[in-house]
Amino acid sequence: MSEQVESLIRSRKEYAAGFHTSIDSHTLPPGLDEDVVRFISLKKGEPEWMTEWRLKAYRAWLEMKEPNWAKVKYPPVDFQKISYYSAPKSMDDKPQSLDEVDPELLATYEKLGIPLHEQEMLAGVAVDAVFDSVSVVTTFRKKLWEAGVIFCPISEAVHEYPELVQKYLGSVVPQKDNFFAALNSAVFSDGSFVYIPKGVRCPMELSTYFRINEMNTGQFERTLIVAEEGSHVSYLEGCTAPMRDENQLHAAVVELVALDNAEIKYSTVQNWYPGDAEGKGGIYNFVTKRGICHTNAKISWTQVETGSAVTWKYPSCILKGDNSVGEFYSVALTNNYQQADTGTKMIHLGKNTRSTIIAKGISAGHSDSSYRGLVRMNPGAEGARNFTQCDSLLIGDKCGAHTFPYIESRNPSAIVEHEATTSKVSDDQLFLCQQRGLDAEKAVSMIVNGFCREVFRELPMEFAVEAGKLLEVSLEGSVG
Amino acid sequence: MTDFQQQALQLAQQQTAPDWLQDLRAAGAERWSATPWPTRRTEHWKYTPLAPLQKTDFGGWGQAADAADIEWIDAEAPRLVFVNGRFAPALSSAELPAGVVRFADAGADQQAVIQQHLGQIVDSERHLFAALSNAWVEDGVLVHVPQGAQLASTVHIVHISTPEASATTASQRVLIVLEAQASASVVEHFASTEASQNGFVNSLTEVQVAADAEFRHSRVNLEQEDLIHVGGVHVNLGRSARMKGFTLAQGSRLKRIDYQVNHRGEGAELVLNGVYLPRNRQLVDYHTNIEHCVPHGTTSETFRGIIGDSARAVFNGRIHIHPDAQKTLAELSNKNLLTSGKAEVDTKPELEIYADDVRCAHGATVSRLDATALYYLQSRGISQAEAEVMLSFGFINELLREAPEASVQSYLRRRLGWLLGRPEPLARHLEGATS
Numbered sequence: 001m002s003e004q005v006e007s008l009i010r011s012r013k014e015y016a017a018g019f020h021t022s023i024d025s026h027t028l029p030p031g032l033d034e035d036v037v038r039f040i041s042l043k044k045g046e047p048e049w050m051t052e053w054r055l056k057a058y059r060a061w062l063e064m065k066e067p068n069w070a071k072v073k074y075p076p077v078d079f080q081k082i083s084y085y086s087a088p089k090s091m092d093d094k095p096q097s098l099d100e101v102d103p104e105l106l107a108t109y110e111k112l113g114i115p116l117h118e119q120e121m122l123a124g125v126a127v128d129a130v131f132d133s134v135s136v137v138t139t140f141r142k143k144l145w146e147a148g149v150i151f152c153p154i155s156e157a158v159h160e161y162p163e164l165v166q167k168y169l170g171s172v173v174p175q176k177d178n179f180f181a182a183l184n185s186a187v188f189s190d191g192s193f194v195y196i197p198k199g200v201r202c203p204m205e206l207s208t209y210f211r212i213n214e215m216n217t218g219q220f221e222r223t224l225i226v227a228e229e230g231s232h233v234s235y236l237e238g239c240t241a242p243m244r245d246e247n248q249l250h251a252a253v254v255e256l257v258a259l260d261n262a263e264i265k266y267s268t269v270q271n272w273y274p275g276d277a278e279g280k281g282g283i284y285n286f287v288t289k290r291g292i293c294h295t296n297a298k299i300s301w302t303q304v305e306t307g308s309a310v311t312w313k314y315p316s317c318i319l320k321g322d323n324s325v326g327e328f329y330s331v332a333l334t335n336n337y338q339q340a341d342t343g344t345k346m347i348h349l350g351k352n353t354r355s356t357i358i359a360k361g362i363s364a365g366h367s368d369s370s371y372r373g374l375v376r377m378n379p380g381a382e383g384a385r386n387f388t389q390c391d392s393l394l395i396g397d398k399c400g401a402h403t404f405p406y407i408e409s410r411n412p413s414a415i416v417e418h419e420a421t422t423s424k425v426s427d428d429q430l431f432l433c434q435q436r437g438l439d440a441e442k443a444v445s446m447i448v449n450g451f452c453r454e455v456f457r458e459l460p461m462e463f464a465v466e467a468g469k470l471l472e473v474s475l476e477g478s479v480g
Numbered sequence: 481m482t483d484f485q486q487q488a489l490q491l492a493q494q495q496t497a498p499d500w501l502q503d504l505r506a507a508g509a510e511r512w513s514a515t516p517w518p519t520r521r522t523e524h525w526k527y528t529p530l531a532p533l534q535k536t537d538f539g540g541w542g543q544a545a546d547a548a549d550i551e552w553i554d555a556e557a558p559r560l561v562f563v564n565g566r567f568a569p570a571l572s573s574a575e576l577p578a579g580v581v582r583f584a585d586a587g588a589d590q591q592a593v594i595q596q597h598l599g600q601i602v603d604s605e606r607h608l609f610a611a612l613s614n615a616w617v618e619d620g621v622l623v624h625v626p627q628g629a630q631l632a633s634t635v636h637i638v639h640i641s642t643p644e645a646s647a648t649t650a651s652q653r654v655l656i657v658l659e660a661q662a663s664a665s666v667v668e669h670f671a672s673t674e675a676s677q678n679g680f681v682n683s684l685t686e687v688q689v690a691a692d693a694e695f696r697h698s699r700v701n702l703e704q705e706d707l708i709h710v711g712g713v714h715v716n717l718g719r720s721a722r723m724k725g726f727t728l729a730q731g732s733r734l735k736r737i738d739y740q741v742n743h744r745g746e747g748a749e750l751v752l753n754g755v756y757l758p759r760n761r762q763l764v765d766y767h768t769n770i771e772h773c774v775p776h777g778t779t780s781e782t783f784r785g786i787i788g789d790s791a792r793a794v795f796n797g798r799i800h801i802h803p804d805a806q807k808t809l810a811e812l813s814n815k816n817l818l819t820s821g822k823a824e825v826d827t828k829p830e831l832e833i834y835a836d837d838v839r840c841a842h843g844a845t846v847s848r849l850d851a852t853a854l855y856y857l858q859s860r861g862i863s864q865a866e867a868e869v870m871l872s873f874g875f876i877n878e879l880l881r882e883a884p885e886a887s888v889q890s891y892l893r894r895r896l897g898w899l900l901g902r903p904e905p906l907a908r909h910l911e912g913a914t915s
Contacts, residue, residue: 377846392833396836397803397836399836401831402830405828405830405844406826407826407844408824408825410822411818412821415847416847418843418844420843421840421841422839422840422841423838423839
């Protein structure tokens, strides 16, 4: 079978989203100091409190050390060599409608298959498209406005809804939370803001599409979703970047607030450029995502991680209110020289809180994939329940799969169950499929898809199809 | 360097060890002083603060004392007894099986064996307190079984702590070398007199199991709760070697035990079972690390704990499959029962896998006794207290009956009421409970 493997590796498909759009941009020269932070704030025309908020984060960041506990290796990032702001020139005078947006930008999103025209195929999804440091366009705003839902770039929310932003920004992920969150708090340029009023069920799927385009830039977006009492929202996020030899940094922060009886479903299909087959280039994806659940609320994280050279990401739930529910469904696929250290934290504070963690790791090539998770039952978590299942699949003998679950229980009535397995795609399964006339690659694809099914079925339909395809492309050339 | 690190070095200088151990002692001292003191940010000590060591002023080495009221695990079996780290000839057997000797009495051949292996099996760069043990080594026990031989009978190595006027330290060192096709069974028993303790025991056991050899090992840590104990068992398994290990620990102010087993030869088999029963304000920390360096190894590891009162248990079970260790089968299970609202358990089973053709799994659970099972027993006329004890006993008895020595099993069953802190109701149910 090893010959097959080799030929498949050679035929590996290119990263489809790896093109670069030639577009005139205002890009800040590389480097970071207080002036850069002030410049970004000024560029966004932010009020004084926001500038101070950023500076506070920046000063905290200066005192902090880059975390080194994750099971990933990468050369040190020179934070002075990154440009912290880049925006297409055509965005200077804020286009009022889609017709005024630079056609080059629209063409980029068309090429990526992201529907910015509201009448298009995926018409049921409202999109906020973020290009480098700015939001290009947000669709369906009128329709959402009628339902009372606010969906806009966060830079706009700072002006339009300052009281909401001031109340919730940093309430789940404080500025000093960790090194990358502090950096993000200082220099974040754009992102999405979502507010669902009391009792409203958001009429459509919301989504943000992140694109890194410029060289030597980092993307630092910030997403804040507030679901008022009894509301419901489903949000998706996608991301791509051009193929380049150097590594680019993506340090995002996502904060979710689910008030009493609210429900937030957050899905990610992460497809940043993973670097080439020799491990050159690719995105460093260092992301802090966290949500807080009040009484009876529910937050569900679903992620399909196929891109990025290095992933450092732990979407978490603080189950503060009684009966609140946290869920985490993850597929992390690494190939070639990719490294992923990802997992979740479930902090049970309230009574009868429940959490479910299903994590599937697939490693191929020379890659390393780790699950790192924390389940904590605080003394108040009476009758709380957690179930965790981590499965790893190894494809090839040069890759690694690791599991680091931390379980801390301080309440006897809480029940925590964790199980993890690691195995390879079994020869028996492969043989059976091939014997039925499927080729090796198709067979592995089927087996892997079955392995991930529990997670895929949590994704919104359109994304589930995309995720399945993405998995096939990412796995191509790694079958053994 | 912290105060305790300084103090430990001064203590090392007070000893008189034979010349042929001086190199090891010097290397240990160097490593000990060069290693930064673990803090909460040190992953291996994240949940186990070393503050009790720092807070105590250890004036000197433990002195010989009388400790005759200890209940032996097997009064008939040959034993070597140390009290406060000092050999106690009056309590020890006069006749020991061939191959069992104190370092102090080792002949030239035995000295050669000790020099070849002592400090070589443990990775003292990774284990700070093993470095300290090297720096502190003065006396110890060698069990050496030549090729194809069998140790004549199970040997008990007993370490007893007694309270002293001021806080003192003790070092316990064991080296077990089984040549090819040899077999041996060793019981390590740590005990203390009933009075409250003030000492610190640093124990280290190194085991070399050569090809096709078979090693059975039991280690019970039953000291009083105010004693500080940091210990380690470090094993190398050769080709097709077999080890069956059992360990049980009650908690204390600070009790940390490391098990490290290296699969160095293909096709070795390891079965390791452990039980921890901290209560009151005790802490037990078990760290196990199984390294599969070569193909076809098998590991089956099960640890269970019952944590009561305001006690805390820490478990960290790592299984590391190296790139070439194909066809490895490794399983780890860790189950915990919390019996009080103030108890805490922090468990972390880890899998680190670099080979694809392996089957590895681990599981961990934390809960209290099953309410349905309790109800069932109560509906049959058994009081709640008794039902709790019966279920707790059942929970750990599965592992107890896997202990390699029958004497260890029966000893622990006899004392289980005491171990679980529930003497009366338990005793009734244990009479006649043989398996």
